[in-house]
Amino acid sequence: MNMKPDQTTAAAGRETDGTADGRPGHPLKRGLWSMAFTELWERYSFYGLQGILSFYLLYELADGGLALDPAVASGIVGAYGGAVYLSQILGAWLGDRLVSPRDMVLYGAVVITAGHLVLAFAPGFAGLGIGLVCIVLGTGALKTNITSIVGFVLDGDERYRDVGFSYFYMAINIGAVVGPLTTGLAQNELGFHYGFGLAAIGMCAALIQYAASMKQLPERARTVNNPLPGNRRPLLALAVLASLAAIGAAVATGLLHAENLSTVVTFASLAAAAAYFLTMTRTSAVSRDERRRILGYLPLFLASGVYFGFLFQKFTAISILITERIDLTIGDWKFPVAWITTVSPLAAVLVTPLIARMWNRLGERQPGTVAKVGIGLAQIGCAYLFLLVIAEATGKADIPLFLILLFMMLAGSSEVFVGPMGLSLATRIGPEKFRSQMVGLNFLTLALGSSLAGLLGQLFTKIGNSAYFTVTAVCGIGIGLALLAARRPVGRLLESGLER
Template sequence: MRSQAHYISTAADPEPGGSPAEASGHPFRRGLLSMAFTELWERYSFYGLQGILSFYLLYTRADGGLAMDPAVAAGIVGAYGGAVYLSQILGAWLGDRLVSPQNMVLYGAVVITAGHVVLAFAPGLTGLGVGLVCIVLGTGALKTNITSIVGFVLDQNEDEGYRDAGFSYFYMAINIGAVVGPLTTGLAQNELGFHYGFGLAAIGMAAALVQYIASMKKLPERARTVNNPLPAGRRPLVALAALACLAAVGAAVAAGLLRAENLSTVVTVAALVAAAAYFLTMTTSSAVSADERRRILGYLPLFLASGMYFGFLFQKFTAISILITERIDLHIGGWRFPVAWVTTVSPLAAVLITPLIAKVWKSLGERQPGPVAKIAVGLIQIGCAYLFLLVISEATGKADIPLVLILLFMMAAGSSEVFVGPIGLSLATRIGPGTFRAQMVGLNFLTLALGSSLSGLLGQLFTSIDNASYFAVTAVCGIGIGSVLLAVRGPLGRLLTAGLDR
């Protein structure tokens, strides 16, 4: 397998004698740039909303919020994030069996835009519920299918070396949107109110929709076809199953079994069940070869470790948001630092550190760590970030924590994402079985579903124990899981490359 340094260097420089426009395999050719910008605006809207959502639930009504109990707010935010990514399993299946990926992305963008508009104009719990449900369903249709389309674009190049580079640039677009979104919506919320911030997120999603419609003609033919069409005779059964699921959810809500307090638990269980079903389906399918099966089994521990990692990272929207509202002084002179800007430091750090990490990989060449070791480094780093938070939390006692220290924590935690996020994306499209490509991408996004719902559970735990114990447990878990991955990186790496050219 070629080194990531090779991927980045070759991606930046086309073959001698050809300009970027002439190099048909250049990663930004034939739709990749358009997909990156579409994803940038979609992530702008998603993180623009997420940056202020938890504070909308936590703040008093006098400050424009809904004044929810912190444990309930953490559960809702964690469940919402988990449901967004969990729905992408359904979106991946639909894009593989019933509707072309190109149309799935289009329909999803329309529904997401509608959800943001509802949040901007409809106040209170009703607007919140309708808006979030629309965003969950729309994102489920869009996310895995747009990632699959990027894979189709990169598949047109015969040099496999472009794949990781292409996904690195695509992931950078995600992080740019994740930075600019909360910066602008956070400022709007700080100066004008929450619904103005929601309105900016709606504008960002509208921009993503326009960008995508303009780029549809540039996409490869594979994006316009259904990869594995569902036989017509089975479609009524699928429709009945969908109706039964909707009825079951409605009955659970009516019976009081599905409440704000237990939403994160329900979504966590659903994510684990969905992951188990996908792993079982792919490893037992007759269409999967022995080498493909080995690669899937090798991915299993990385899936669980990545889920835990994102659980720690996404606490910026749950436990850390609660900490910010309770113990961080946001005033700088007579000006109040926008609360959403605190969590924005996390993706900003990931964007800024990417070129430095690329240089490190280039200098190491073939000696750089493999994907297992990189994910392990990410876990250890975020564990150390929580260790730092433990120290400053204890050092300040019951006093406010200085803003600069929480920003340093966000930088340390956020920059660790470059060792986990893009590696998972690239692995999913490279090691997945040929007949389960879209589902493998959906499985990778399940790490985010698991992480988001776990962050809700962790946020609820944060409200019930002292800060020192909480940060100590989180730090030990991050460092411990990363250390175990480092110890088994050799055999896991061999499983992940079974049957592939090294």
């Protein structure tokens, strides 16, 4: 995305007449939009569920909830979110070694749809457990592979890569906005399972959209990049069976339970990330420049994990704060609780075109990826500083609804500096033999962030609001400033061996 003004004009002209680099029809108008709309509906279902899940666990039985302790509810929500993204490592590996990315997305969509249908029609803990497990497994198959397909579509168009991924990310956030708006209204007026049913309908739409566009995908999406030798497949089957047996034994013996789920998923995410970094930096299949780029990505990985931990607190600590200190009554009407968390992705959607246009106009003068992530962290830290001021000013009284909505806007709009940059960077700097798995590594930042948000939610139940928001604000601003200070050396590592 380093374009001079004359290059920008020429690029805009090629997009208008529908050609780019001699190919009929720019990918922004063809394959990218097919994948973007599939992802929009999939995210509609995911965030439609996520928007009401915390409150389903927290609300009393009389209100249609499960009446869980707030610390337990935070642990479950954080672990579920972390497991969704952690499973994408397996999905990325399968998409690289066993099944084509195109087919992995299709199979994942079918399993996710089944999970949402179970949640909609099966009440209580049994429906909750089966439905969430299906969504975890299906999303693992779908997410990294659909992102890899977008990378294939934009391959060879480096001028448009950041712009293309920004619009793809905007589709994600549109689904993240519309999902909780509709499911939250259905939950507010009719009950939780009606909200779950709308999420199921959204996932059906994603499945139909993807099935209709499969034939348009690039050839690379239909092939297995690095096929697993046939003699190693029995070992894979044994490893899967052993893993399932170990999880079953941990649950049966009480080693794995609701209260420690977030802790387990956090350590699993860190262990998986360490394994990936070690494997990719030590294998002979990775060149010296590729190894330098991976090392340059390490500080961004950790910083992004912390960032998403702060952002995803809207499903844990902030959800608890909402149930305890926000008056939702407006006259005779109760404001849908899920709509509060919707403000966060809505702010990101609204600001994305403005930021993308600004990057396009700045060209070579725009901040690098490291600086953008640093800006995002500093901004979300300032959002928590704002929340600290609110908590101090109101004392033990209710916090006005409009102030928590303003906090959500400040925190949510920072995502445009972190999320799209991670997706774009992972598909650009990944080693040739580990391209899909590099995307999976990027999604581990979301796994780490989700499970970290669960742990932070549990911490929120044990210490005062002021102390909690102080620590969060200082960490966000401090890490953001540290990244800004280190942007040049880290940026040089990330650009090793790449054409600018």
